[in-house]
Amino acid sequence: EPEVTQTPSHQVTQMGQEVILRCVPISNHLYFYWYRQILGQKVEFLVSFYNNEISEKSEIFDDQFSVERPDGSNFTLKIRSTKLEDSAMYFCASSVHGYNEQFFGPGTRLTVL
Amino acid sequence: GESVGLHLPTLSVQEGDNSIINCAYSNSASDYFIWYKQESGKGPQFIIDIRSNMDKRQGQRVTVLLNKTVKHLSLQIAATQPGDSAVYFCAALLPSGSARQLTFGSGTQLTVLP
Numbered sequence A: 001e002p003e004v005t006q007t008p009s010h011q012v013t014q015m016g017q018e019v020i021l022r023c024v025p026i027s028n029h030l031y032f033y034w035y036r037q038i039l040g041q042k043v044e045f046l047v048s049f050y051n052n053e054i055s056e057k058s059e060i061f062d063d064q065f066s067v068e069r070p071d072g073s074n075f076t077l078k079i080r081s082t083k084l085e086d087s088a089m090y091f092c093a094s095s096v097h098g099y100n101e102q103f104f105g106p107g108t109r110l111t112v113l
Numbered sequence B: 001g002e003s004v005g006l007h008l009p010t011l012s013v014q015e016g017d018n019s020i021i022n023c024a025y026s027n028s029a030s031d032y033f034i035w036y037k038q039e040s041g042k043g044p045q046f047i048i049d050i051r052s053n054m055d056k057r058q059g060q061r062v063t064v065l066l067n068k069t070v071k072h073l074s075l076q077i078a079a080t081q082p083g084d085s086a087v088y089f090c091a092a093l094l095p096s097g098s099a100r101q102l103t104f105g106s107g108t109q110l111t112v113l114p
Helices: none
Strands: A005-007 A010-013 A019-024 A031-037 A043-050 A053-057 A065-068 A075-079 A088-095 A108-112 B004-006 B010-014 B019-025 B032-038 B045-051 B056-058 B062-067 B072-077 B086-093 B102-104 B108-113
Touching (some): A010 A019, A019 A031, A043 A065, A043 A075, A043 B102, A075 A088, B004 B086, B010 B019, B019 B108, B032 B062, B045 B056, B045 B072, B072 B086
Parallel strands (some): A010 A108, B010 B108
Antiparallel strands (some): A005 A019, A031 A088, A043 A053, A065 A075, B004 B019, B019 B072, B056 B062, B062 B072, B086 B102
């Protein structure tokens, strides 16, 4: 069964460093998403991406964040200068259409020291 | 916008009993709802969905009920099994934009007792 994959599973970084989280969405999906979940809290939407551009973004997704689809398979989330409060699980998701089931990856746990 | 909340943060049921997890949403324009299951250390896993033009949908051992009048939905799990122990989230989609964001509830931790 096709699935969304994410690498790395755990990333530890120093405050102020740049991190890139990687995702491989399901191959025939056209819509891509990043969510984050701070420990013990709700899953929160960050950004959606379609047709090589951002469709929607939340207020969390500020200038420190960017997304890219560098090739036909990868979808990345970059945080330019990490802050302590960026520590969270980051989930990538993809869907065939923008209005139906989103499939989630296993997540990357980001720890900012 | 939309906000989604679950009624109980925790729920314990005996193995074999039925479980009911409830969720409320705020925006009557939300037109698509999903229940996700999240096991420890894993991403949300799709369980069942329902569109706003329906009031009930059944899957294997699960049923989702939607009451648009009071903006409430519930997830019913029949004959709950130990493998059902997880956090359950409801999520709502608003009909805006081409790739709409899911708004998640805070989750109900379901514990299945032997």
